Amino acid sequence: MRVGVVTFPGSLDDRDAQRAVRLAGAEPVALWHGDHDLQGVDAIVLPGGFSYGDYLRAGAIAARSPIMTEVVDAAGKGVPVLGICNGFQMLAEARLIPGAHTRNAHQQFIRRDQVLRVENAGTDWTSGFTEGQEITIPLKNADGRFVADAETVARIEGEGQVAFRYVGVNPNGSVDDIAGVSNARGNVVGLMPHPEHATEPGFGPDTPAAMASGVDGLTFFTSVIERALAK
Amino acid sequence: MPTVVVEVMPKAELLDPQGKAVAGALSRLGRDRFTDVRIGKRFEVTVEGEVTDEVLAELRELGEELFSNAVIEDVVQVSVLDATPAR
Numbered sequence: 001m002r003v004g005v006v007t008f009p010g011s012l013d014d015r016d017a018q019r020a021v022r023l024a025g026a027e028p029v030a031l032w033h034g035d036h037d038l039q040g041v042d043a044i045v046l047p048g049g050f051s052y053g054d055y056l057r058a059g060a061i062a063a064r065s066p067i068m069t070e071v072v073d074a075a076g077k078g079v080p081v082l083g084i085c086n087g088f089q090m091l092a093e094a095r096l097i098p099g100a101h102t103r104n105a106h107q108q109f110i111r112r113d114q115v116l117r118v119e120n121a122g123t124d125w126t127s128g129f130t131e132g133q134e135i136t137i138p139l140k141n142a143d144g145r146f147v148a149d150a151e152t153v154a155r156i157e158g159e160g161q162v163a164f165r166y167v168g169v170n171p172n173g174s175v176d177d178i179a180g181v182s183n184a185r186g187n188v189v190g191l192m193p194h195p196e197h198a199t200e201p202g203f204g205p206d207t208p209a210a211m212a213s214g215v216d217g218l219t220f221f222t223s224v225i226e227r228a229l230a231k
Numbered sequence: 232m233p234t235v236v237v238e239v240m241p242k243a244e245l246l247d248p249q250g251k252a253v254a255g256a257l258s259r260l261g262r263d264r265f266t267d268v269r270i271g272k273r274f275e276v277t278v279e280g281e282v283t284d285e286v287l288a289e290l291r292e293l294g295e296e297l298f299s300n301a302v303i304e305d306v307v308q309v310s311v312l313d314a315t316p317a318r
Contacts, residue, residue, distance in 0.1 A: 099302060105246060
């Protein structure tokens with residue numbers, strides 16, 4: 001199983017995503033925004049950061065980079081794609097998922113260990129969770145407020161495309177506390193919080209058991225591997 | 232060379248946190264007659280050659296496809312700033 005991680009100018013968490021892929025048991029493959037080559041990977045991660053300085057809109061220019069033509073094409077064929085934070089914004093800008101992102105309602109950058117509820121455990125990236133399970137992974141963003149018109153929100157709520165919801169605190173003013181969404185097919189998932197930062201004991205969020213021991217994010221990557229092996 | 236201005240605004244029904252922050256500053260300055268502020272974007276695009284209806288239509292399309300995101304923004308104006316050709 002080979003999982004590609006695309007590096008854009010301004011990507012910050014591409015190496016962490018590669019590390020998470022390795023910890024989950026797959027081989028990470030570095031992909032480059034300026035290429036048209038996905039190197040035959042079985043799944044793709046669009047990592048967090050501030051691609052192209054987030055000029056124009058967060059993720060807007062990255063969504064129109066050469067590699068994204070291939071990512072959109074692969075997603076259409078069912079290849080699993082995970083967009084984390086800036087990658088989530090790219091998925092929205094590329095119209096692979098519904099909605100868009102604006103500045104956080106409170107105007108501030110925010111970083112916190114965020115509790116999420118898994119709303120759909122049927123996607124390629126969430127199948128290792130159970131529906132309703134609460135997980136904790138780090139969140140850090142400025143433009144994290146997910147918005148969509150009322151009709152779109154009603155549709156994605158009705159069709160199970162809301163993958164994750166914020167629990168306790170809505171950190172950015174996202175509509176319906178939505179933290180992550182998927183496409184209709186369930187192979188493309190985007191979310192604002194960072195699962196790749198909760199994959200290794202000692203470097204994750206605090207848990208009641210021990211400091212920095214949270215590894216809830218690892219399940220994203222093991223899910224996609226198990227899905228691929230089952231096919 | 233002529234310049235075309237494309238103006239983009241956040242959708243009216245959407246919270247504009249930046250505008251809200253500026254409106255808050257106005258209120259703190261005692262400028263109470265100004266009750267609301269919304270902040271948009273202005274793109275000045277230099278065009279090679281004449282600005283024809285076709286060029287304006289192309290910029291309208293680019294305004295809707297690239298300069299703005301239709302989920303959160305509207306293109307409110309596409310207009311010629313300076314049609315005087317350079318020397």
